Amino acid sequence: MYWNSFSDFLAMGGYGFYVWGSFGVTALVMVLEPLLITRRRRATESRLTRQIRAEARQEHA
Amino acid sequence: MSMINWFKFSAPSTFYPLAGRLIPVFWALFAILALAGLWVGFFVAPTDFQQGEGYRIIFIHVGASWMSMFTYLVMAFWAGMGLAFNTRLSGMMASALAPTGALFAFISLWTGALWGKPMWGAWWVWDARLTSELILLFLYIGFIALTHAIDDTRRADKAGAILALVGVVNVPIIYFSVKWWNTLHQGASVSLTKAPAMASIMLWGMLLCALAMWMYSLAVALMRVRVIILERERHTDWVKELLAKRSQ
Amino acid sequence: MLQIVSYTIARDLRLALRRPADLVSVLFFFIIVASLFPLGVGPEADLLRQLAPGVLWVGALLATMLSLPRLFADDHRDGTLEQLALSPNPLGLMVLGKVIAHWLVSGLPLALLAPVLGLQFDLPADALWVLTFSILLGTPALSGIGAIGAGLTLGLRGGGVLLSLLVLPLYIPVLIFGAGAVDATVSGLGPGAHLSLLAALTIGGVAFAPWAAAAALKIALE
């Protein structure tokens, strides 16, 4: 264990900005990417369901 | 698994549920490996006498670089399979992997810059590996741009496949020429490859982070490929049933 | 086998010479790009001499890329490309012919023009020779790799920009060794190594690229 306090851990021996800048952006990307895919999935599902329902209605009409 | 039933999974309809079951597994593996990697990276690995704490960026920088290269190779593999066996799923896998690979290339460049700034005082260093990484990012963007520019998905997959295969042949040539160019003009004074002496514990940290990133890219690629399958197979009956069940 | 390649070269050359505007526009593009730099960076001779290899090579590279879309677009538009694909001769050979014809109409004149522009940058005589030879040697690879990009982006809207996005990363090794050869001459190291690597890239490019471009065309024609 090299950090005697949480603030010391944040300071990261003076390199805090660079270390947390790197890890932060990486974490951000790893959160945003799955979110965007899920959003795209929901949009595709609702769009396709609407299309199928429209086609079904067309066949009956 | 013998070749025959391996093809069974190459049909989108059978691959879709399989991918669905695998995604949570990969997310779990990612979580375990990531925690282990961060733990080793921050709490086990010693302070470097030369670079202080700043060197800890190396754990994700090297992992991201490996992953950006590895993902391109996997993409080229699926591209080759798609052209050879004309299976639709291979093209979908290649298109699913490209954005993730591009993001890893971006992360590698970003962390490289943030690591270079405190160590060499410059955000961007014309180091052989960083420059090749930048070119690899261009290759990814070229692949994504080409596949999105073509409306017919079959032609998009095949065109993307050719570009990926041509690209994968050129990556070593590009790396070699950039390395030659770098040593010629600058001499090897400034280069990220001279990372601090690799204590075995640091190697473990890097390996864990790289494996975590691998699990992450598998999970994300499978999620994206399922969406692509839905979009491209919307006229099939199994997709209609699936959506009908989903919307009740 | 050689006959169909030489015939395709003759056909494409005749077509190109019937429409000299394209050839002239490629040359003028190169002249203008090369002449812009001194206006941009200032007229100091030693600075220009240092910049010359890179500027002239990038100019030649961009000029070659300018004429790539027309490699297949005209034939695609008037239906002759389909006939080429349906000919019993392998499409790869005919694409090789078209690539060589494209080089004769772009790479060759650019190489002959380069020393003249080199004078603007106050390059010494031996560097001018190496510059000409390196462009002569490197541009066939540019035409070859460019043919793949042209095949992939055939018929796409915004094809020109997309073509350069696909092709530029693949041009980088040729640029490095081409400009490097001239730079090595100026700095006295001797261009031998660079030129041999450039030759290797060209041989690889002209040997393999037409087959990949033919595959891309077959997909585009589907």
Added chain:
Amino acid sequence: MLEAENLECIRGERRLFHGVGFRLEAGELLFLQGRNGAGKTSLLRMLCGLSLPESGEIRWKGEPIRKLSDDFRSDLCYLGHLNAIKEELTPLENLLSSARLAGETLSDDDALDALEQVGLLGREDLACRYLSQGQKRRVALARLVPERRPLWILDEPFVALDVNAVAWLAGLIGAHLQRGGLAVMTTHQPVDIPAGQIRELRLGA
């Protein structure tokens, strides 16, 4: 002998046709009918080997065309909607060039004879871009005069032709059939071909 077995075509996300099959013997002409967008052109391009069918197979002389590739293409002559002529070249140069690229040898006077048949003699040294649309079409059709390859695939060859040009082309196709050739053709206006066996195939009925 040309054979097709349950061909299926998907264009974009729509399935144009499926289960299409036919057999064509020497001396027979297949009329391909169907409303616009039924996939007539797509079927023709499949028969040429330009595009791959989603499923099903095409055989020429008993061999699948995918395996034959070069040999099949040396027996095939395809005329699409586009004229496949270069505007910068003259009609004579166009004829010689398309024959040469198709691996055929064509002498100057055969080419001139072909141009004479389509009524373009006297204009053979004028660049095609100065010709009218109808004349350009006739330059494209002139390619068929010396054509000896057995399988002709013609996509609406009669479009934009005046009455006697239609009769001339019909006669040409008839002569081809009599020589034991095969032809697959799409056309909108009814045309009677003087010779050979006529078969019909309707798409998307």
